[in-house]
Amino acid sequence: MLKTKDLPLLLKKDLSKFVSNKSLELFTKFDLPSDFLEEDILSWPDNESCKICLEFFKTLKVTNDVAERGIALIEEYNCCLTKDEDQLQYLLQVVRNHRQQFPDCNKKSLQ
Numbered sequence: 001m002l003k004t005k006d007l008p009l010l011l012k013k014d015l016s017k018f019v020s021n022k023s024l025e026l027f028t029k030f031d032l033p034s035d036f037l038e039e040d041i042l043s044w045p046d047n048e049s050c051k052i053c054l055e056f057f058k059t060l061k062v063t064n065d066v067a068e069r070g071i072a073l074i075e076e077y078n079c080c081l082t083k084d085e086d087q088l089q090y091l092l093q094v095v096r097n098h099r100q101q102f103p104d105c106n107k108k109s110l111q
Contacts, residue, residue: 032056 027034033049044050074092082088099105 027053030056 024034024037026032032053034053036044036047036050036053039047073095081091
């Protein structure tokens with residue numbers, strides 16, 4: 001997880017540090033043109049393919065499913081089970097330990 005104190009170091013990194021062999025999969029997955037990537041970067045602002053991708057990524061909403069599920073779980077427990085903060089923290093520890101013991105929660109692992 002990115003910490004606020006690490007942000008200045010992150011901003012100094014070159015863009016190439018965030019690109020890998022799998023980066024092109026993003027274009028394929030969303031059926032986006034990637035031909036502009038082979039052209040000079042100075043021509044990108046005028047390139048129609050680049051404009052299409054830019055508009056798409058501007059409107060793309062990024063979510064972290066794991067975090068959202070965790071927040072929903074805490075809100076549910078917080079509202080329904082206890083108003084005592086100590087009890088809530090204990091309950092969250094119990095849930096975390098249970099999930100470590102039974103990570104896939106299917107019948108076979110529970111037997």
